[in-house]
Amino acid sequence: MTLNVKKAELHCHIEGAASPALVKAQARKYGADVSTFIADDHYVWSDFTEFLAAYDGAAALFRSEEDYALLARTYLEGIAAQNAIYAEIFVSPDHAAAAGLTAEAYLNGLGEGIEAARSATGIECRMIIVGVRHLGAEKVEAAARLAATRPHSLITGFGMAGEERFGRVADFTRAFDIARDAGLGITIHAGELAGPESVRDALDHVRPSRIGHGVRASEDPDLVRRLADEGVVLEVCPGSNLALNVYPDITSHPFDALRREGVKVTLSSDDPPHFHSSIGHEYQLVADAWGYSSAEMTGFTKTSIEAAFVDEPTREILL
Numbered sequence: 001m002t003l004n005v006k007k008a009e010l011h012c013h014i015e016g017a018a019s020p021a022l023v024k025a026q027a028r029k030y031g032a033d034v035s036t037f038i039a040d041d042h043y044v045w046s047d048f049t050e051f052l053a054a055y056d057g058a059a060a061l062f063r064s065e066e067d068y069a070l071l072a073r074t075y076l077e078g079i080a081a082q083n084a085i086y087a088e089i090f091v092s093p094d095h096a097a098a099a100g101l102t103a104e105a106y107l108n109g110l111g112e113g114i115e116a117a118r119s120a121t122g123i124e125c126r127m128i129i130v131g132v133r134h135l136g137a138e139k140v141e142a143a144a145r146l147a148a149t150r151p152h153s154l155i156t157g158f159g160m161a162g163e164e165r166f167g168r169v170a171d172f173t174r175a176f177d178i179a180r181d182a183g184l185g186i187t188i189h190a191g192e193l194a195g196p197e198s199v200r201d202a203l204d205h206v207r208p209s210r211i212g213h214g215v216r217a218s219e220d221p222d223l224v225r226r227l228a229d230e231g232v233v234l235e236v237c238p239g240s241n242l243a244l245n246v247y248p249d250i251t252s253h254p255f256d257a258l259r260r261e262g263v264k265v266t267l268s269s270d271d272p273p274h275f276h277s278s279i280g281h282e283y284q285l286v287a288d289a290w291g292y293s294s295a296e297m298t299g300f301t302k303t304s305i306e307a308a309f310v311d312e313p314t315r316e317i318l319l
């Protein structure tokens with residue numbers, strides 16, 4: 001039942017969507033060794049810092065426009081097969097630069113992959129440029145300035161990923177002001193590994209329409225009310241939260257409690273193979289845990305489309 005509902009995801013890091021098999025193929029292409037972060041057919045890491053290292057290791061093996069076209073196409077065709085109709089991917093020009101690729105080549109490659117997947121399956125996709133928080137405010141501002149130039153027609157948002165416990169949200173206000181002034185949609189990672197104060201700081205200093213994760217807001221009833229009152233949409237990634245031990249099991253996860261308090265919740269896979277997930281798995285996880293009907297599951301997809309950083313004609317078609 002659930003597996004057949006239309007799905008959408010707003011929160012997937014494109015380098016984090018590379019399967020171990022694809023990364024191993026890239027390693028063979030470039031004569032690289034991946035044994036520090038891939039064993040057999042799975043990623044190896046034991047905490048968030050090691051996860052970020054595995055992510056960086058995989059990203060370093062995508063070095064050309066064609067490599068990124070292949071990655072985007074593979075990811076999107078994979079989720080289209082799970083009945084996904086729309087996705088937003090986080091793209092990180094800093095990761096491309098570390099692999100020796102210009103932002104232009106990076107975004108063009110991703111754009112080609114997106115167009116190929118759309119032609120093959122009908123899936124729509126937009127890109128959100130992210131700054132990497134633990135690289136510091138200057139780098140994040142540079143990413144925002146790049147995003148503000150709209151370097152590709154499929155760039156519709158700006159966000160910040162990386163180590164949520166690095167620095168203070170206030171350090172990054174200028175980056176978000178630049179992106180907002182350019183008319184981009186705004187989202188920020190907060191409230192996964194850091195507590196409710198990180199979500200409050202994000203609301204106060206960044207004024208996002210969406211928050212990446214945000215689930216730790218559930219520890220503060222006033223903050224939950226504020227999220228509901230202000231209509232802020234949470235990009236909830238239950239599989240990521242479980243893999244990173246934020247919650248011991250799905251029944252302890254606040255997804256349903258937040259929903260019942262009137263917070264707008266959506267479902268995403270974050271870095272699917274790292275967290276042994278996929279958008280289909282995320283939908284199945286919550287459907288099994290709380291017994292949602294097809295109509296309720298479709299409601300999460302509708303919330304995603306309503307909160308998507310996409311032009312109105314496309315939104316109307318998707319809804």
Ligand code: HPA
Nearest residue numbers: 013016161162163270271
């Ligand atoms: N969380 C935060 N930063 C990230 C992630 C993530 O899951 N993936 C890549 N950068």
Ligand code: ZN
Nearest residue numbers: 161189212270
């Ligand atoms: Zn994320």
